[in-house]
Amino acid sequence: MFTGLIEEIGKVETIIKSTKSARITIKADKVLKEIKIGDSISTNGICLTVTSFSSSGFIVDVMAETMRTSNFNNIASGTEVNLERALKASDRLGGHMVSGHIDGVGCIKNYEEEDNAVWITIKATIDILKYIVHKGSIAIDGVSLTVAYVDEEEFKVSIIPHTKEKTTLLYKNVGDQVNLECDVIGKYIEKFLQAEDKVVIKKDIDFKFLSENGFV
Numbered sequence: 001m002f003t004g005l006i007e008e009i010g011k012v013e014t015i016i017k018s019t020k021s022a023r024i025t026i027k028a029d030k031v032l033k034e035i036k037i038g039d040s041i042s043t044n045g046i047c048l049t050v051t052s053f054s055s056s057g058f059i060v061d062v063m064a065e066t067m068r069t070s071n072f073n074n075i076a077s078g079t080e081v082n083l084e085r086a087l088k089a090s091d092r093l094g095g096h097m098v099s100g101h102i103d104g105v106g107c108i109k110n111y112e113e114e115d116n117a118v119w120i121t122i123k124a125t126i127d128i129l130k131y132i133v134h135k136g137s138i139a140i141d142g143v144s145l146t147v148a149y150v151d152e153e154e155f156k157v158s159i160i161p162h163t164k165e166k167t168t169l170l171y172k173n174v175g176d177q178v179n180l181e182c183d184v185i186g187k188y189i190e191k192f193l194q195a196e197d198k199v200v201i202k203k204d205i206d207f208k209f210l211s212e213n214g215f216v
Contacts, residue, residue: 004144
């Protein structure tokens with residue numbers, strides 16, 4: 001579990017691709033503190049498991065499903081990525097609850113400056129937009145942000161100077177893909193409501209039941 005508060009910007013050093021998966025080496029510094037094999041590190045919002053590490057970076061294996069559903073499908077050596085270690089139970093939850101399980105990708109539509117902030121408009125599919133709520137939370141490439149506008153085609157967030165300095169969001173180009181993770185609460189509510197619709201109340205078959213339904 002993560003908060004969406006980025007600790008540092010890392011850089012992809014090497015990518016070894018298989019048919020559908022990949023092994024990626026990421027250069028880092030701060031997230032290496034007290035690191036262990038098996039630790040989870042959010043990398044552009046994707047929860048990845050450390051399989052090896054050194055004093056200058058760590059290695060992760062990326063499965064085919066992650067390559068298909070995230071912006072790792074076009075990642076290259078030299079790409080900068082947002083990094084965050086898993087949340088400690090004793091830490092302050094300054095962002096929101098982020099699982100690191102990407103719902104899909106969005107596409108940066110445009111940037112617009114307003115005083116000390118920058119608005120980012122992101123186009124996404126209806127399958128993702130249906131979970132995005134005005135003034136709700138969303139993780140974009142692992143960054144916890146507040147939704148300032150949403151309609152049936154796109155949504156907008158506003159970036160303050162601190163977020164600009166500490167993340168990769170404003171260094172991307174219009175047309176670039178970003179990983180999106182919607183607030184998990186909405187998905188749970190939808191699942192519970194669907195389950196209620198499918199519940200069939202079972203009745204015991206007895207003489208009264210048979211009589212009421214014309215069998216006797």
